[in-house]
Amino acid sequence: MAKWGEGDPRWIVEERPDATNVNNWHWTEKNACNWSVDKLKELLTNFRIESEKAKCKITEVEKCEGEAVANNRKGKLIFFYEWDLTLKWKGTLKGSESSVEGTINIPNLSEENDVSEVDVNVSVKNSDPEADKLKEFMYREGSNYIRKQLGKYVNALKEEFSKGMILPRKEEVKKQSVNQDGVASLSAGFTKQVHVNYIEKEKCGLKIDTSTVKTSHKFQCKGDEFYNVMTTVELLQAFTRGAVKAEIKKGGKFELFGGNIHGEFVELVPNTRIVQRWRLKQWPAEHYSNVTIDIDQKEDHTQVSLTQTGVPRSELDLTKENWDRYYWDSIKRTFGFGSFLV
Missing domain, CATH: 3.30.530.20 (START domain)
Incomplete structure (x- = not known):
């Protein structure tokens, strides 16, 4: 999707040989939504939480709604993400054969909150003494492990979507050469050359x-x-x-x-x-x-x-x-x- 200011011929052809974002000045953006959904499911599905008290496992990422983008503005990387997650889990107390099922809601995984501050709301399908103990276990201990997995997502997002966002500055690339006909030869990042004729529309008297x-x-x-x-x-x-x-x-x-x-x-x-x-x-x-x-x-x-x-x-x-x-x-x-x- 094009952004505000993207495509301006005054900075595309004159400054960067690959026709993009001079000096990283303009806002560029990468959509990280689909990647994030896959990554969160990878990190959370079948994730096990065990101790001397209980064994629990996240069985499914039931809901993963939100968005994530990586931005480069004036050479500074800015990450925006906001997710509302619902997870299914099941577990057993040590020494028990009864299985308990429940859900976990994480409503505020975003760049505005430190991962340690993310809410992890635990619930169980049926309330009984064993279910209540497992719910307490998941809330007190399991939530910390889940937050660590979410931290891995945030780190992976920043690592993956930092690639290629900060581009070489114009002084770091070879100066383009302009021949007598006013045609600039630009290195397009490939082995061939791209030739661009400069035309100023305002001087040509074109009606908009x-x-x-x-x-x-x-x-x-x-x-x-x-x-x-x-x-x-x-x-x-x-x-x-x-x-x-x-x-x-x-x-x-x-x-x-x-x-x-x-x-x-x-x-x-x-x-x-x-x-x-x-x-x-x-x-x-x-x-x-x-x-x-x-x-x-x-x-x-x-x-x-x-x-x-x-x-x-x-x-x-x-x-x-x-x-x-x-x-x-x-x-x-x-x-x-x-x-x-x-």
Whole structure:
């Protein structure tokens, strides 16, 4: 999936011979979801916990819901993971032939919590003296062993997804040569050469074909809470997970996602409306769209409607997708604005 700022020809062809991420400045991301599910199942399924008191085994990873990604931002690796696990287990007390079955729920395996702080909630199918003893054993002793396995997952995630994320800086690779025809020869990381003709669209007088993005989302919060998220530097930093520059006033400038999104505030109506001149760095120079965010507080939720005009048609689908992922979904996840009672 393309990221904010990915694909900008001004830094792809001019700086890196393999056409990627100059000086590790831009945000790059690797999806670690499928790998994580497999790794967690590998570490936990059939994992045995034994002592002089009891023998227990995790028989199945019944639920493994969440996500994991590895990011490189300005040469710094950032790992995000959040998992809700349900495990099935069974065990016997030493000297007993009766088997007890139960479940373990781990709701908060995430980068926000140290592995030692992860909750390990133990339950049994049927409560009787033996089952209660085994439940106590799994809670008091077994949980520590389970946390160690989860620690192995975290270490493996960081080791596996650190590979290839920090790329050579531009001064570490050979300078590209440009011939008299204005054609750059770039080493593409393979044995052949890639030839790229430089064309500045703005100088060619090309008209930009634009369209409009319209989206609407429900948030489980008050209107002023959503407005504050979009107009408070600390809260902007929280859901964008990076440094933010913003002058929250009419005519004030803003930069998000390492400068890949920037613009200025055109109108600020507290708790009701935000209007911005907004552009993605990879768009043609000086081309801005107009973003209007209307905030409508209902009785039990807040309806947020976005209208963005002037989006280059070739960027339409990607822009909508990135609003959903990097703004709305991230806001819901970061501040808990996405939970509705049914």
